[in-house]
Amino acid sequence: MTVRPMRSADRVWAADVMAASEPWLTLGRGRADALKLLRNRRKQCFLVRSGGERAGFLVLDLHGPLGGYIQTIGVAPEMRGRGVGSAALAWAEAHIFKTHRNVLLCVSSFNRGAQRLYRRAGYEVVGRLRDYVVAGHDEILLRKTLGPLSRSSSQRTRRTTERNRRQRKPL
Ligand SMILES: CC(C)(COP(=O)(O)OP(=O)(O)OC[C@H]1O[C@@H](n2cnc3c(N)ncnc32)[C@H](O)[C@@H]1OP(=O)(O)O)[C@@H](O)C(=O)NCCC(=O)NCCS
Numbered sequence: 001m002t003v004r005p006m007r008s009a010d011r012v013w014a015a016d017v018m019a020a021s022e023p024w025l026t027l028g029r030g031r032a033d034a035l036k037l038l039r040n041r042r043k044q045c046f047l048v049r050s051g052g053e054r055a056g057f058l059v060l061d062l063h064g065p066l067g068g069y070i071q072t073i074g075v076a077p078e079m080r081g082r083g084v085g086s087a088a089l090a091w092a093e094a095h096i097f098k099t100h101r102n103v104l105l106c107v108s109s110f111n112r113g114a115q116r117l118y119r120r121a122g123y124e125v126v127g128r129l130r131d132y133v134v135a136g137h138d139e140i141l142l143r144k145t146l147g148p149l150s151r152s153s154s155q156r157t158r159r160t161t162e163r164n165r166r167q168r169k170p171l
Pocket residue numbers: 021022023072073074075076079080081082083084085086087106107108111112113114115116117
């Protein structure tokens with residue numbers, strides 16, 4: 001699997017996949033919405049290739065208040081169930097964890113397959129956004145973390161003490 005930033009034609013391809021697939025059908029997100037998202041310059045859009053073919057896509061938002069957000073992950077229907085989605089998820093996490101301590105994402109309450117995938121990948125449910133996109137279906141907020149944003153004060157004191165001892169400085 002390889003991942004590279006999307007080009008113009010990739011955005012059209014990904015929008016076509018989204019417009020024809022769950023969960024976007026139930027969520028009422030059509031091709032125009034998908035294209036708008038994929039052309040949004042605040043998002044990072046990546047094409048996932050497998051065996052030299054377009055296989056899937058990722059839309060990441062690294063500007064959110066809580067961490068890096070995986071806004072969209074999708075695999076072309078004919079490429080599903082072969083590990084592409086899991087590998088793309090792992091790649092997105094590694095990319096986000098270079099600069100953030102948390103990865104967040106939402107999965108629709110009816111999207112049981114994707115929920116299994118995220119559970120296997122170690123995501124924790126941290127919230128439920130009721131009737132968020134459409135009435136009758138919730139968005140489940142998931143989180144994977146490297147740990148707290150800041151070290152605790154006791155950890156900081158311990159580290160300073162150790163550093164001072166190494167440098168033979170009086171405390
Ligand atoms: C969810 C998705 C990205 C997973 O990609 P994938 O390449 O099929 O995933 P993998 O082969 O690495 O893993 C397969 C697992 O994905 C999940 N999955 C979800 N929908 C699936 C589908 N239509 N076909 C196969 N697997 C699917 C399952 O958990 C499956 O494993 P399991 O059923 O044995 O528990 C892909 O199925 C997809 O694009 N689905 C439609 C869009 C979507 O739901 N995106 C996530 C929005 S939060």
